[in-house]
Amino acid sequence: MTLRKIKRISLLIGYAIFVTIFFPNNAYAMHIMEGFLPYNWAAFWWMAMIPFVIAGVRSIKKTVTLHPSLKMLLGMAGAFAFVLSALKIPSVTGSSSHPTGVGLGTILFGPTAMTVLGMIVLIFQALLLAHGGITTLGANTFSMGIVGPFVSYGLYKGTKKIGAPLWLSVFLAATLGDLMTYVTTALQMGLAFPSAGVVASTLKFMSIFAFTQIPLAISEGILTVMVINVLSSYSLKELQILSVFTGKELPTSKRGVKE
Amino acid sequence: MKPMTKNGLLLIIVAVLAFAPLILTRDAQFSGADDQAKQAISTLNPNYVPWFKPFWKPPSAEVESFLFALQAAIGSGFVFYYLGYSKGKHSASQKDQP
Numbered sequence: 001m002t003l004r005k006i007k008r009i010s011l012l013i014g015y016a017i018f019v020t021i022f023f024p025n026n027a028y029a030m031h032i033m034e035g036f037l038p039y040n041w042a043a044f045w046w047m048a049m050i051p052f053v054i055a056g057v058r059s060i061k062k063t064v065t066l067h068p069s070l071k072m073l074l075g076m077a078g079a080f081a082f083v084l085s086a087l088k089i090p091s092v093t094g095s096s097s098h099p100t101g102v103g104l105g106t107i108l109f110g111p112t113a114m115t116v117l118g119m120i121v122l123i124f125q126a127l128l129l130a131h132g133g134i135t136t137l138g139a140n141t142f143s144m145g146i147v148g149p150f151v152s153y154g155l156y157k158g159t160k161k162i163g164a165p166l167w168l169s170v171f172l173a174a175t176l177g178d179l180m181t182y183v184t185t186a187l188q189m190g191l192a193f194p195s196a197g198v199v200a201s202t203l204k205f206m207s208i209f210a211f212t213q214i215p216l217a218i219s220e221g222i223l224t225v226m227v228i229n230v231l232s233s234y235s236l237k238e239l240q241i242l243s244v245f246t247g248k249e250l251p252t253s254k255r256g257v258k259e
Numbered sequence: 260m261k262p263m264t265k266n267g268l269l270l271i272i273v274a275v276l277a278f279a280p281l282i283l284t285r286d287a288q289f290s291g292a293d294d295q296a297k298q299a300i301s302t303l304n305p306n307y308v309p310w311f312k313p314f315w316k317p318p319s320a321e322v323e324s325f326l327f328a329l330q331a332a333i334g335s336g337f338v339f340y341y342l343g344y345s346k347g348k349h350s351a352s353q354k355d356q357p
Contacts, residue, residue: 035309036300076341083334086327090280094287095295129326130313189296193303201303208295215280219273226266230342233262234349 030097030209031140032185034126034133041192046138052146053119056112063109073238077105078117080227084220085121091212099220100144100181103152103174104227108242111149118145143184152177170228175221182213 037045064071084101091097102114119141125131132140156173164172186209190202231239280287300307317323 030296033297033309034313035311036297038307039310072341072344076338079334079337079341081334083331083338086330086334088327089277090287090289092280092283094280094284094289096289124330127314128317129323129330130316133311133313135311189300193300193307195303204299204303205296208299215276219276222269222273222276226269227338227342229262229266231345234342234345238345 031122031125031132031144032136032189034130035135036133037136037139037188037192039135041188042135042138044138045136045142045188049115049119049138049141049146052112052115053141056114056116056145059110059112060116063113067241070238070241073235074105074109074113077108077114078120080104081114081117081121082124084223085125089216089219091215093212095212097182097212097216099216099223100148100178101220102144102149102181103170103177103220104224106149106152106177107156107170107173107224107228108239108244111146111153114149115141115145118149139188140185143181143188147184148177148181151180166228166232167225170225171221173221174224175217178217178220179210179213182209185209 060074063074081101081104084099086098088096088098100118102118105114105117119137122132122137122140122144123134126133126137152173155176156169159169159172183206186206187202189205189209190198193205194201196204228244280289317326
C-alpha cells in the first residue's frame with residue numbers, strides 16, 4: 001500500500017472518530033413512533049420514499065431475471081435485516097436500540113434494493129409490533145432504507161477505490177450507514193418540531209437518537225464483516241457475479257478454507 | 260487465520276459490546292428510545308397530540324417479546340439456512356473436481 005493510500009484511509013478513520021466524539025451523550029434511538037410526525041411531514045416523507053421504492057423494485061427485478069441463482073442470496077440479505085431489526089440491544093447510555101442490518105444487502109445488491117427490503121421489515125414491525133408506524137413509514141423508510149444504504153454504498157465504493165482492504169470497507173460502510181440512519185431520524189424530528197429552532201431541535205433529537213446507536217453500529221459493522229467472510233469462503237461465485245470484489249481484490253487468501 | 264477463527268474472535272467483540280453496558284451502567288432502565296423521544300416532543304411542543312394510533316398493539320410485554328423473538332428466529336433461520344446451503348454446495352463442488 002502506498003503512503004498516499006494509508007494517508008487517505010487514516011483520514012477517513014479520523015473523520016469517523018470525529019463524528020463519533022461529536023455526538024453528545026445521553027441518548028436513545030429507534031424509529032419514529034406512529035402518529036408522532038405531523039401529517040404534512042408524514043405525507044412529505046411518503047412522497048420522498050416512492051421514487052426510491054420504484055427504482056428498488058426495478059433493480060430487484062433486474063437482478064432476479066438476469067441471475068435467478070441469486071434469489072436465495074437476496075432473501076438472505078433481507079433476512080439479515082429482519083434479524084438485526086429485531087434485536088434490541090442495551091447501550092452505554094442506559095437505553096436500548098436496534099441495528100438496521102441493511103448494510104450487507106447494500107454491499108451485495110445496491111442501495112435501492114434495500115429500500116424495498118427495509119420497507120418490508122418496517123411494515124412488518126409497524127403492523128405486528130406497533131414499532132414505528134404506517135403514517136411514519138415514509139420517514140422511517142427514508143432513514144433506514146434510503147439514507148443508510150446510500151451512505152453505505154458510497155463509503156463502500158469510495159474506500160474500495162482508494163484501496164482499503166475488503167473488511168475495512170465493509171465495516172465502515174455498515175457501521176456509518178447504521179449511524180447515519182439515526183442521524184436522519186433526528187433531523188426528521190427536528191424539522192417536524194422546530195419550536196427551539198430547527199438546528200437546536202435536531203441537536204436535541206440527535207442526542208436522543210444517535211449516541212446510543214454508536215456501539216450498536218459498530219456491532220452491526222462487525223456482524224456484516226463476519227457474514228461477508230463466510231460468503232467469500234463459500235459463495236465466491238455469487239459474489240463474483242455481483243462484482244462485490246473488483247478486479248484484483250479477489251481475496252485468494254480468504255479461499256484458504258481447509259476442506 | 261482461518262475464516263472461522265477470525266469470525267469467532269469478531270463474535271466475542273460483538274458480545275462484549277452488547278453486554279458491557281449491562282455491567283457498566285447497572286442502575287439504568289434500558290428503556291426504548293420511543294418513550295424518550297415522546298418526552299422530548301412534549302417538552303418541545305406541549306400541545307402536540309399524536310393524530311394516529313397503531314391499528315393493533317401487542318396486548319402485553321410478553322406477547323411483544325414473543326413477536327420480536329419470532330422475528331429474530333425467522334430471520335436467523337433463513338440466514339443460517341443459506342450459509343449452510345452454500346457451505347454444502349461448496350464442499351460438494353470441491354469433491355467433484357479435486
